[in-house]
Structures are given as structure tokens and as C-alpha cells.
Amino acid sequence: MNIPFNLITPFPDRTTFDKVAEGIIVTSKNISLELQGKPSRFYRHGWQSWSLAAWTDLRPLPIQKPAILHPMQVDPAYAREKRPHSSWVGAVEFEDGKILLLGSLGLDAHVFLNDKQLEGTYETGNGEWFIGYGDETTVFSKYTNELGKRFGTKTRKPAPRVWCSWYSLYTAIDEKILSNAFNGLRDLPFDVLQIDDGWQIKIGDWEANSKFPLGMKEVAGRIKSTGRQAGLWLAPLIAVKSSKLFWNHPDWFLHDKHGQLASAGFNWGEPLYALDTTHPAALEWLAQLMKKVRTWGFNYLKLDFLYAGALPGKRRQEMPREAAYRNGLQVMREAMGADVFFLTCGAPILPSLGLCDAMRISTDVAADWENRNDVVYLQNYAVPSTRNAIRTSLHRRWLDPLVHLDPDVTYFRSKECALSAEQKSLLQNLALICDFKATSDLPQWFTSDEREQLRAFLKRKPKIRQISRYVFQIDNEVVDFSSVVPLPQELKGIEAVQAAVFGWLANHDWALKINDQMGKAALEKIRKTL
Numbered sequence: 001m002n003i004p005f006n007l008i009t010p011f012p013d014r015t016t017f018d019k020v021a022e023g024i025i026v027t028s029k030n031i032s033l034e035l036q037g038k039p040s041r042f043y044r045h046g047w048q049s050w051s052l053a054a055w056t057d058l059r060p061l062p063i064q065k066p067a068i069l070h071p072m073q074v075d076p077a078y079a080r081e082k083r084p085h086s087s088w089v090g091a092v093e094f095e096d097g098k099i100l101l102l103g104s105l106g107l108d109a110h111v112f113l114n115d116k117q118l119e120g121t122y123e124t125g126n127g128e129w130f131i132g133y134g135d136e137t138t139v140f141s142k143y144t145n146e147l148g149k150r151f152g153t154k155t156r157k158p159a160p161r162v163w164c165s166w167y168s169l170y171t172a173i174d175e176k177i178l179s180n181a182f183n184g185l186r187d188l189p190f191d192v193l194q195i196d197d198g199w200q201i202k203i204g205d206w207e208a209n210s211k212f213p214l215g216m217k218e219v220a221g222r223i224k225s226t227g228r229q230a231g232l233w234l235a236p237l238i239a240v241k242s243s244k245l246f247w248n249h250p251d252w253f254l255h256d257k258h259g260q261l262a263s264a265g266f267n268w269g270e271p272l273y274a275l276d277t278t279h280p281a282a283l284e285w286l287a288q289l290m291k292k293v294r295t296w297g298f299n300y301l302k303l304d305f306l307y308a309g310a311l312p313g314k315r316r317q318e319m320p321r322e323a324a325y326r327n328g329l330q331v332m333r334e335a336m337g338a339d340v341f342f343l344t345c346g347a348p349i350l351p352s353l354g355l356c357d358a359m360r361i362s363t364d365v366a367a368d369w370e371n372r373n374d375v376v377y378l379q380n381y382a383v384p385s386t387r388n389a390i391r392t393s394l395h396r397r398w399l400d401p402l403v404h405l406d407p408d409v410t411y412f413r414s415k416e417c418a419l420s421a422e423q424k425s426l427l428q429n430l431a432l433i434c435d436f437k438a439t440s441d442l443p444q445w446f447t448s449d450e451r452e453q454l455r456a457f458l459k460r461k462p463k464i465r466q467i468s469r470y471v472f473q474i475d476n477e478v479v480d481f482s483s484v485v486p487l488p489q490e491l492k493g494i495e496a497v498q499a500a501v502f503g504w505l506a507n508h509d510w511a512l513k514i515n516d517q518m519g520k521a522a523l524e525k526i527r528k529t530l
Contacts, residue, residue: 039092047075065503072265073382107322152354160191167440171198174211184443194231204239220297231300274308277328278317290335358404
């Protein structure tokens, strides 16, 4: 393999080499590739589902804001890293279009672009690195082949066609509203009807709240009476401060090096805390929770906010943090049973492989294209945004041999949706490319044309051919995503000052609480129309 780098390692006596097809495998804690040519682009891969993945220029990206959300949007261990960097795998592109990829084949690894060196390091101990050079498709294919040998490949279960409650109703759900929605969807070819956030008492207290007086077993039965599988959303690795789980078992949660509770972010108007997936009692609770939702009748499970299991912190049992997360994920996978279709979300990417059927590969979509305050002033590409979701999904398609790829839902409705026809079309085409079809559109919001467009979309099985990095042929149509992927230019002058002020405001919990209350008020208006 004619490759434009020199291999440098600080401990050559501890380094082993193994040549594989179209690449080299090196075993070492640290690795450094001295580049022989000047690269033009850097591939950065975000830590979890919602974190940015993209080919970018070589400049360091501004630190994402607000910092209070770092634990739930990026890997907080590297949130303030100034060098261009990437979780597990990074790559550089040269002027001739060829790429040099450095990718870990194990957990707890990070890649940095340090001037003319591509460097990798494992947080604990030695690990394997894959080095590949050539055209992008071939190199990433070889990398995924090696990952598949170690973590497992895509399940043979087909990806189901899913309706979920989130992107129309959010938390404003109850038995009556969902029952009406299920009845209105009877003639559409969905395989799964999934209940999202809003059914539980608290985040951490996973029992039906007062809006579901008949209980979740009854709701699952109503779904199955329509001939569909029953799906349910949970976030089992986090709890809000006001939950009974947190107050009854504070020792089950992750702590920092000072003995204080480790933050898992802020949502639902409250601080979030992370379950310690090495704690025996916590693991038993997780297993029993999975068994309980199965007895209710749900066999499609979407587990969300899973990053919490891999956050930095002090655990009951000392082990690398991503190994600790994978340990907890395996306990839940075994408890829920192999026949469940298991979707992970907000999930660290590599540590989830082989244990789930599908994985969200982007941030949440939204009923608008992007929010300027979030993207420009906060430099935040992990917030809900259709443009953010498309960008990151496109840059994670290389994961396809390893897991079903969920790019999030598509929109067909015009009611309560600010997306243009072209933007909705891009999102729909992305779903076809990823072969994962889902929507949250309420049946009573459809025009007759929109309903038939959704029906045709759900039935469609197109031929997909990738023409270039961002251009695809879907049957006879050529779709170009190039306009979606660029990041905003670095702010200067008065805009930089405005961004600093906006970032300071957004970093306070009172600002997040106000935002949460505004969201609830908007949802209440929607709920009253149903």
C-alpha cells in the first residue's frame, strides 16, 4: 500500500503490526501518523448519536455552547479540545481526493489532527488501530469490515416502518389522543406504532402517569389490535432530580472525582443524573425494567439518552467508561429478549454496535430547517434541526454494514410544519437512502394528497446508487445534498460579541427552564385542538 505518511509511535517496543487487505492494523496505546502531504479536509466523527459528524476544513471548530449541555450533546472529556478531533475514527482528505483514515478497533479512543500529524490515543491501555489509504468508499468499507469482526454486523431483521408520537405531540399525549391517532392510521402500511416521551410519571420513574389511567398494557393491546407491533420510548440510564429513583437510590448514580454527582445535562426543566452501569443493584433494576415493559406487550423499544452510561466519572466498579456503558447495554439487551427490535438513541456509536438492531445516527429533526441562534451564535450542531440531522446522517452512512441506520422521521404534513417542499423531499430521500422509514405526522393533519404521498413512501423500495460523497441516484432521480452540509463561517466583530452574550445567557438553568415552559405552553395549544 503506497501511503503518504510515516508511522511514529512513542513506544515502538510495545507496538505490533498486522497487514490486512487495503490497510494496516497497529496495536498501541498511542499512535501518530506524520503526513507527507498537506490535507484539505478533516473528517470528524461525533461521540454519540446527536454529536456532529462531518467533513470540515482544518480549522478548529468553536467550543459548542451552552456548556451546561455538553454532557448530553458531546463527549464532555473533549468538549474544550481546541485541536480538530474525532471520536474513534478520523480521516484527512488530500488534494487528489484520496483519504487517510485512522480508526480505533476498540473503545475509549480518540483521534486528533495536530498540524501535520494524525494522532490517536486510547484512554486506558493498548488497543488496535486501523490505518487505511485510498478512495473514501473503499477505505471506510475496510474499516467497517474490521469493526464488524470485533463488534458484530447488522441484524437480519428488516427495519420496520414506524409511526411515533414525538414530532407532532411531543409530551402532550394521553390515552384518548393516541387512540384516535392509532385508529386514523389503520389503513397506512406501518409495522410499528411507537409511544414516545410523555407517558411516564418522571424520567427515572417508569410507570404510567395519570394521563394513562388504564396502564401501558392496555395501550399496547390497542396498538396490537390494529395489526401492528407496539413500540415504547424510555431513557433508562438517566433520572431527573425530582424522581423517586434518584431520591431512593442516590448511590446508584455516577459521581465525579470530588465525590459530587456527575451532571448528565439538563432537560425537562431539571438537572439530569447518570445511572452507574457497574452498580449491581442498578443493573438488576435495569434488567427488571426491560422485563416489565415486555410483559406490558411492547416488542419495539427505543432507548434514549444512553450516552449517560459512558460519561466520565467515578463508578462502583473501576473499568473504562465505554466498557461500563456496554456492560449495561448488554444487560438490558439480554433482559428484553432477542425478539425485540431494539433502537438506540443518544447513544455512543462504537460501544453500541452488536447490541442493538438500529441506531439513531443524527440529532433530532425539527419542523423547521435550522435555528440561527443555535447554529450561528451557539455553534451547536447537536440541537434539533432538520439541516443538522441530514448533515450528520450523511456522514455516518459508512456504518450501514454494522447496524440499521435511523436518520429520524420524515415530514409529509403542511400543518404545524415550516419546512419547504424541497426540504421535506431531502429528508424523505435521506430516509430512502438509509432504508429506515418513520414519521410522526398525525392522521387528522393530512390533506388527502399528503396522506397518499406517505402511503407511497412507505411502500417504496427504490434502487440506490451513490454517485459521489453527497450525490445519490434513487431509481431514476438524482438527489444532491451538497447544499446542506456546509457549516457557518467563523463569527467576527459584533456578531462574535453577540454570540458570547447569547452563550452566557443560554448556559444558565433558569434560561433553560424558561425555554421549557414556553415549549409546554405551545404544546398545550396544540393539544387543545385535537
